[in-house]
Amino acid sequence: MISEEIEKLEKEVWKDFQKIENLYHLEDFRIKYLGKKGKINWYLKQLKDFSLEEKKKLGSILNQIKEELETKLKLKEREILLKEEDKDIGLDLTLPGRIFPLGTLHPITKIIEELCEIFLKLGFEIITGPEIETEYYNFTALNIPDWHPARDMQATFYLKNGALLRTHTSPMQIRAMLERTPPLRIIAPGKVYRCDADIRHSPMFHQLEGLMVDKDVNFSDLKGILIYFAKETFGEIKVRFRPSYFPFTEPSLEMDIECVMCKGRGCKVCGNAGWLEILGAGMVHPEVFKSVNYDINMWQGFAFGLGIERIAMIKYGIDDIRIFFENHLIFLESFK
Numbered sequence: 337m338i339s340e341e342i343e344k345l346e347k348e349v350w351k352d353f354q355k356i357e358n359l360y361h362l363e364d365f366r367i368k369y370l371g372k373k374g375k376i377n378w379y380l381k382q383l384k385d386f387s388l389e390e391k392k393k394l395g396s397i398l399n400q401i402k403e404e405l406e407t408k409l410k411l412k413e414r415e416i417l418l419k420e421e422d423k424d425i426g427l428d429l430t431l432p433g434r435i436f437p438l439g440t441l442h443p444i445t446k447i448i449e450e451l452c453e454i455f456l457k458l459g460f461e462i463i464t465g466p467e468i469e470t471e472y473y474n475f476t477a478l479n480i481p482d483w484h485p486a487r488d489m490q491a492t493f494y495l496k497n498g499a500l501l502r503t504h505t506s507p508m509q510i511r512a513m514l515e516r517t518p519p520l521r522i523i524a525p526g527k528v529y530r531c532d533a534d535i536r537h538s539p540m541f542h543q544l545e546g547l548m549v550d551k552d553v554n555f556s557d558l559k560g561i562l563i564y565f566a567k568e569t570f571g572e573i574k575v576r577f578r579p580s581y582f583p584f585t586e587p588s589l590e591m592d593i594e595c596v597m598c599k600g601r602g603c604k605v606c607g608n609a610g611w612l613e614i615l616g617a618g619m620v621h622p623e624v625f626k627s628v629n630y631d632i633n634m635w636q637g638f639a640f641g642l643g644i645e646r647i648a649m650i651k652y653g654i655d656d657i658r659i660f661f662e663n664h665l666i667f668l669e670s671f672k
C-alpha cells in the first residue's frame with residue numbers, strides 16, 4: 337500500500353535527518369529526498385495513477401513533509417555554518433577576553449594640557465602659529481636686529497629664502513598683537529627648534545609663551561601670575577626672581593624654583609645651587625610695541641616663556657631630555 341510506504345518514508349526521512357553533521361551530509365540528504373529525482377518527487381509522480389481523493393490526501397502529506405524538510409534544512413545549514421565559523425577562528429568560550437591595550441597621552445602633551453588649564457583659569461586664551469617663521473617675526477620684530485648678538489644665543493636652523501624654524505615661541509607675541517587689538521591675554525604652546533643636542537637639549541622641543549597687554553599691567557601682576565603658575569604646577573614651593581636680559585622685555589627676569597630634588601640643600605640636579613631655573617619673563621619692550629603699532633603711551637604688557645620639557649623633567653625627575661622623543665613603551669606607559 338502506497339500510504340504505508342509514505343508513512344515509512346516519513347520515518348526514514350527524520351531518522352536520516354538526525355544524522356546530518358556537515359554540509360556534505362546535508363547536500364546528499366537534500367538530493368536524496370528533495371532533489372528532482374529524489375524520493376519525495378518519486379512518490380508524487382506515482383500518484384498520477386491514483387484516484388482524485390487519494391491524490392489529494394497523499395499529495396498533501398508528501399508536500400507537507402517537503403515543506404517541513406525545507407525549513408528544517410535551512411536551519412540545519414545555518415547551525416552547521418555557525419559551528420564551522422567558530423572552528424575557523426578557534427573559538428574557545430572558556431578563554432579569558434583579549435586585552436586591547438589603550439594608548440595614552442604623551443607626557444609632553446599632558447604637561448601642555450595642564451599648563452594651558454592653569455592659564456585658562458586666569459583668563460588667557462590659547463593660540464597656535466607656524467613653526468616655519470621669517471627672520472622678521474622670530475627676531476627683528478622682537479627687537480633683535482641683524483647685528484644683535486642675541487641672534488647667536490639661539491642656534492638657528494635656516495631654511496631657503498630667509499625662512500627659518502622658529503627658535504622660540506616669542507614670535508607668537510608679534511602675531512597675536514597684529515591679529516587683535518588690546519587688551520589681550522594669550523598663551524601660545526608649541527614646537528621650537530635649535531641646532532643643539534645633548535642630554536639637556538633636543539633639536540626640537542616645546543615652549544609655552546605668555547603675553548598680557550592692558551592699560552596698566554605692571555611688574556607685580558607678572559610676578560603674581562608666575563607665582564600662581566609655579567604653585568599650581570609644583571605645589572607649595574619656594575620661588576625666586578633674578579634680574580636677567582632679553583631683547584624683547586625690559587626689565588627682564590628669570591624665575592627659579594627651589595630644587596625639587598634636594599629641597600634647596602644643593603645636589604647634582606641643581607648643580608649645587610639649590611635652585612632650578614624655570615622661565616624667562618619681563619615687561620614688553622617699547623620697541624616690540626612699536627613694531628606692532630601699539631601706542632606705547634597707552635599700553636603696557638608682560639611676557640613670559642618657558643620650556644615644557646624642562647618643566648616635565650623637573651616634575652617627573654627625568655635627567656635626559658632625549659627620553660621624551662625615543663618613545664619607548666615602558667617609559668610612555670608609566671604616565672598612564
Ligand code: DAH
Pocket residue numbers: 503504505506545546582584585615616617618639640641642
Ligand atoms: N624666548 C625666550 C627664549 O626662548 C624665552 C622668553 C624670555 C620669552 C622672556 C619671553 C620673555 O616671552 O619675556 O629663551
